[in-house]
Amino acid sequence: xxxxxxxxxxxxxxxxxxxxxxxxxxxxxxxxxxxxxxxxxxxxxxxxxxxxxxxxxxxxxxxxxxxxxxxxxxxxxxxxxxxxxxxxxxxxxxxxxxxxxxxxxxxxxxxxxxxxxxxxxxxxxxxxxxxxxxxxxxxxxxxxxxxxxxxxxxxxxxxxxxxxxxxxxxxxxxxxxxxxxxxxxxxxxxxxxxxxxxxxxxxxxxxxxxxxxxxxxxxxxxxxxxxxxxxxxxxxxxxxxxxxxxxxxxxxxxxxxxxxxxxxxxxxxxxxxxxxxxx
Amino acid sequence: xxxxxxxxxxxxxxxxxxxxxxxxxxxxxxxxxxxxxxxxxxxxxxxxxxxxxxxxxxxxxxxxxxxxxxxxxxxxxxxxxxxxxxxxxxxxxxxxxxxxxxxxxxxxxxxxxxxxxxxxxxxxxxxxxxxxxxxxxxxxxxxxxxxxxxxxxxxxxxxxxxxxxxxxxxxxxxxxxxxxxxxxxxxxxxxxxxxxxxxxxxxxxxxxxxxxxxxxxxxxxxxxxxxxxxxxxxxxxxxxxxxxxxxxxxxxxxxxxxxx
Numbered sequence: 001x002x003x004x005x006x007x008x009x010x011x012x013x014x015x016x017x018x019x020x021x022x023x024x025x026x027x028x029x030x031x032x033x034x035x036x037x038x039x040x041x042x043x044x045x046x047x048x049x050x051x052x053x054x055x056x057x058x059x060x061x062x063x064x065x066x067x068x069x070x071x072x073x074x075x076x077x078x079x080x081x082x083x084x085x086x087x088x089x090x091x092x093x094x095x096x097x098x099x100x101x102x103x104x105x106x107x108x109x110x111x112x113x114x115x116x117x118x119x120x121x122x123x124x125x126x127x128x129x130x131x132x133x134x135x136x137x138x139x140x141x142x143x144x145x146x147x148x149x150x151x152x153x154x155x156x157x158x159x160x161x162x163x164x165x166x167x168x169x170x171x172x173x174x175x176x177x178x179x180x181x182x183x184x185x186x187x188x189x190x191x192x193x194x195x196x197x198x199x200x201x202x203x204x205x206x207x208x209x210x211x212x213x214x215x216x217x218x219x220x221x222x223x224x225x226x227x228x229x230x231x232x233x234x235x236x237x238x239x240x241x242x243x244x245x246x247x248x249x250x251x252x253x254x255x256x257x258x259x260x261x262x263x264x265x266x267x268x269x270x271x272x273x274x275x276x277x278x279x
Numbered sequence: 280x281x282x283x284x285x286x287x288x289x290x291x292x293x294x295x296x297x298x299x300x301x302x303x304x305x306x307x308x309x310x311x312x313x314x315x316x317x318x319x320x321x322x323x324x325x326x327x328x329x330x331x332x333x334x335x336x337x338x339x340x341x342x343x344x345x346x347x348x349x350x351x352x353x354x355x356x357x358x359x360x361x362x363x364x365x366x367x368x369x370x371x372x373x374x375x376x377x378x379x380x381x382x383x384x385x386x387x388x389x390x391x392x393x394x395x396x397x398x399x400x401x402x403x404x405x406x407x408x409x410x411x412x413x414x415x416x417x418x419x420x421x422x423x424x425x426x427x428x429x430x431x432x433x434x435x436x437x438x439x440x441x442x443x444x445x446x447x448x449x450x451x452x453x454x455x456x457x458x459x460x461x462x463x464x465x466x467x468x469x470x471x472x473x474x475x476x477x478x479x480x481x482x483x484x485x486x487x488x489x490x491x492x493x494x495x496x497x498x499x500x501x502x503x504x505x506x507x508x509x510x511x512x513x514x515x516x517x518x519x520x521x522x523x524x525x526x527x528x529x530x531x532x533x534x535x536x537x538x539x
Contacts, residue, residue: 086536
């Protein structure tokens with residue numbers, strides 16, 4: 001099978017997969033770029049790129065996985081992992097329940113195995129719609145398990161990040177997930193595994209400062225905000241406005257922090273080619 | 280000091296300029312300290328102190344945040360907010376510690392990693408992430424002591440250690456209470472309420488099993504710290520290198536707050 005076949009085949013199935021989940025979301029979305037209302041269905045077909053202004057809307061985790069893998073190749077792992085409320089934080093259970101309803105997942109990380117051009121790959125996606133994609137103990141645990149799974153099976157690992165950082169409601173437990181995920185990724189890399197870290201809008205704080213910055217190869221989507229401290233925090237600290245484009249993917253590329261910026265439509269092809277050169 | 284203080288009073292105590300700083304610990308507990316400078320990439324960051332010294336009979340590597348003791352020093356040390364260069368210096372010195380088989384003792388006291396234009400441009404995220412990864416596999420004993428404020432990734436970047444201790448009035452948290460309040464309620468003035476919710480005191484964190492022990496403050500502090508370091512090091516240096524690393528991996532791996 002050639003790569004172009006993989007792509008045409010892909011499209012058809014994609015719609016089927018996505019239709020299954022249509023009932024769980026609203027029928028239209030407002031584009032943050034041009035403020036037009038676009039039908040969800042149309043957005044799914046266009047990989048959540050606004051047909052009007054080409055703004056990259058956040059891509060739901062399962063749509064991302066469907067777009068990356070061969071047809072029907074996704075096998076989800078650790079779907080039942082979910083946090084308790086370790087700090088007894090008021091209202092946290094309700095917040096989790098609301099976000100579960102919204103996304104159809106127990107927490108912000110969806111992961112498992114897929115095939116890309118018939119090669120088995122471990123994949124995980126942080127869903128930015130679930131509590132801003134923040135990393136608490138469930139996200140940290142799933143990343144660690146997925147990474148250990150990939151280490152054992154000697155599979156390449158791809159993680160897509162979109163996150164506001166460590167999850168506030170789980171306090172220091174969340175901070176410790178930075179150490180846990182970084183340690184698991186480090187072991188994986190030392191065992192010879194290929195880790196592709198794929199940064200999407202936004203990747204910040206405790207996620208940016210842990211596993212997400214440790215890719216053998218770091219890819220990013222155009223214009224994605226990628227930073228440790230957010231622009232607002234920096235402006236408040238130094239008391240000046242920030243230069244245009246500061247902390248966006250293009251800025252990071254220029255400063256040597258990432259390898260490549262990849263258009264969303266080129267995602268599957270790019271990953272496929274990287275995998276091909278690491279077999 | 281008693282433990283009847285509120286969480287926010289502890290935060291203020293943890294930040295107090297009267298607390299001992301890293302140079303005080305070095306002077307009291309170690310001999311022949313020699314500071315080493317620079318990350319070999321760009322510059323020396325005074326917000327992180329690093330060097331070698333003797334602890335009783337053995338050479339050790341010491342790394343920690345430095346806030347400075349007066350306004351002039353505070354500014355030079357950026358109030359203990361380290362830049363990527365500081366974290367990279369720390370890693371360079373830890374690599375040397377591994378090469379020469381020296382234990383690493385870290386002192387944590389920071390409001391957080393520096394949020395500035397230059398720090399971001401020079402890869403603050405990358406510098407912290409690389410430290411977490413490296414500390415998780417370094418093949419020498421590591422002991423971290425949170426002496427004042429242990430805030431965010433900027434604290435953790437030198438605290439992924441075999442043993443993590445805290446002073447009785449130190450705090451260790453995901454973020455400063457002010458930052459936490461402004462994220463959750465868009466109001467930094469609610470820091471006292473945030474401090475209660477965050478469970479950031481040494482006593483609460485010990486209860487959670489997130490730290491290994493608590494050191495008393497006041498006159499007892501230096502002798503207690505000296506004893507703790509001797510005891511922990513005696514135990515850790517006997518371990519085989521691989522089992523040391525495996526145990527450290529498990530220590531952080533098993534931290535979860537999952538629904539069972």
